[in-house]
Amino acid sequence: MTSRPEGTPVRQVRPKSALAASGAPQVRPKTEGWQQKKDAEGRPLLQFASPKRGKPPVHLADLAPDERVAKVKELGMPGFRAKQLETHYFTHWTHDPAAMSDLPAAGREEFVHGMLPPLLTEVRRLETDRGDTIKFLWKLHDGALVESVLMRYPGRITLCVSSQAGCGMNCPFCATGQAGLTRNMSAAEIVEQIVKANRLIADGGLGGKKRDDHSAERVSNIVFMGMGEPLANYARVMQAVRVMTDKKHGLGMSARGITVSTVGLVPAITKLANEDIPVTFALSLHAPDDKLRDELIPVNSRWKVDEALDAARNYFDKTGRRVSIEYALIKDMNDHGWRADLLADKLNARGRGWVHVNPIPLNPTPGSIWTASEVSVQNEFVRRLNDAGIPTTLRDTRGKEIDGACGQLVATTEDEAAAAATPNED
Ligand code: SF4
Numbered sequence: 121m122t123s124r125p126e127g128t129p130v131r132q133v134r135p136k137s138a139l140a141a142s143g144a145p146q147v148r149p150k151t152e153g154w155q156q157k158k159d160a161e162g163r164p165l166l167q168f169a170s171p172k173r174g175k176p177p178v179h180l181a182d183l184a185p186d187e188r189v190a191k192v193k194e195l196g197m198p199g200f201r202a203k204q205l206e207t208h209y210f211t212h213w214t215h216d217p218a219a220m221s222d223l224p225a226a227g228r229e230e231f232v233h234g235m236l237p238p239l240l241t242e243v244r245r246l247e248t249d250r251g252d253t254i255k256f257l258w259k260l261h262d263g264a265l266v267e268s269v270l271m272r273y274p275g276r277i278t279l280c281v282s283s284q285a286g287c288g289m290n291c292p293f294c295a296t297g298q299a300g301l302t303r304n305m306s307a308a309e310i311v312e313q314i315v316k317a318n319r320l321i322a323d324g325g326l327g328g329k330k331r332d333d334h335s336a337e338r339v340s341n342i343v344f345m346g347m348g349e350p351l352a353n354y355a356r357v358m359q360a361v362r363v364m365t366d367k368k369h370g371l372g373m374s375a376r377g378i379t380v381s382t383v384g385l386v387p388a389i390t391k392l393a394n395e396d397i398p399v400t401f402a403l404s405l406h407a408p409d410d411k412l413r414d415e416l417i418p419v420n421s422r423w424k425v426d427e428a429l430d431a432a433r434n435y436f437d438k439t440g441r442r443v444s445i446e447y448a449l450i451k452d453m454n455d456h457g458w459r460a461d462l463l464a465d466k467l468n469a470r471g472r473g474w475v476h477v478n479p480i481p482l483n484p485t486p487g488s489i490w491t492a493s494e495v496s497v498q499n500e501f502v503r504r505l506n507d508a509g510i511p512t513t514l515r516d517t518r519g520k521e522i523d524g525a526c527g528q529l530v531a532t533t534e535d536e537a538a539a540a541a542t543p544n545e546d
Pocket of ligand 1: 287289346347349
């Protein structure tokens with residue numbers, strides 16, 4: 121059952137049949153070169169629970185501040201050493217014992233290793249010519265692979281992080297979903313992606329900086345659009361967010377600069393709205409009608425478009441943070457004018473000023489059904505939404521050179537990440 125926030129004006133949504141008569145072909149989503157796993161009823165299999173695998177070693181960033189002190193004492197050190205380690209890790213971005221001369225030399229290596237065990241090993245790095253976008257492939261302790269993408273923009277540095285190895289949401293366009301969910305990442309494995317990126321930036325490894333800019337730099341924005349569905353790994357993602365935003369015991373980042381995205385796990389969206397951390401929330405919608413969205417985003421068979429939009433509106437009501445709707449424009453699949461109208465109707469039916477739409481053109485893929493909309497079609501889609509009073513910004517594509525393959529849409533993640541990382545004007 122859907123719920124509607126009290127006092128929200130309700131407007132009649134035009135029936136789909138009246139809107140559908142646009143004459144444009146309808147390409148249906150289907151996998152290319154691989155087969156979706158199906159459940160007993162023949163529907164795309166959804167995996168919510170993480171398979172049992174060897175857990176990564178417990179790390180400082182997995183623990184609450186008092187638990188860190190307890191673990192430090194367990195390792196035979198006085199409790200105040202926890203604070204020293206926090207400073208090394210969250211301020212200097214190091215876990216190298218040699219750099220920690222304020223710790224006693226005797227047993228230092230063992231102690232640091234016990235609190236800050238290595239979690240990510242770099243396997244590969246791809247970067248754009250200017251070096252302002254870098255994609256990392258990391259190996260986790262059990263051999264699972266995840267990615268993160270670091271992007272410099274004017275005035276901000278964004279990191280797109282992974283939250284799961286693999287993904288259980290089985291979207292037909294997504295390389296990540298093909299193999300299913302390998303396992304949830306730990307909070308520290310999520311945080312470590314940021315710490316590694318900050319270290320690289322501090323060492324001058326991210327290009328695109330103006331020569332006369334001498335400011336100290338670090339990652340300013342996080343988007344959870346790497347591998348995995350963040351809200352399917354709720355507790356660990358929230359612990360990671362707490363560490364990111366903790367000014368005393370963590371990275372001290374602004375919650376507003378952190379975007380948590382989802383394909384629409386409604387109960388978890390409601391839970392997120394009730395947390396006391398006003399992160400930016402993005403719903404990867406990609407279709408306003410259930411018929412298409414059931415095929416495009418299989419979790420839609422569990423929670424329908426209206427339920428996801430109600431939960432998104434509720435997020436705005438609870439946090440005052442404007443919600444982003446992510447919409448990858450795919451040629452003749454979801455880019456019809458009537459779909460822009462239907463989306464506008466559904467958003468306006470839930471009130472004004474609470475939402476922003478980010479259509480993202482898919483990278484052109486010749487011969488694939490997953491390819492970019494015509495420019496005129498993109499523009500028309502945006503125009504219809506804006507004319508209906510929905511703030512809508514078509515995003516530039518970026519990072520094509522390195523085929524940014526993390527995230528909600530395999531071919532467009534960096535664009536989507538960029539879109540979500542652009543601060544709302546409110
Ligand atoms: S698009 Fe996102 S939610 Fe869907 S399978 Fe890929 S990573 Fe998972």
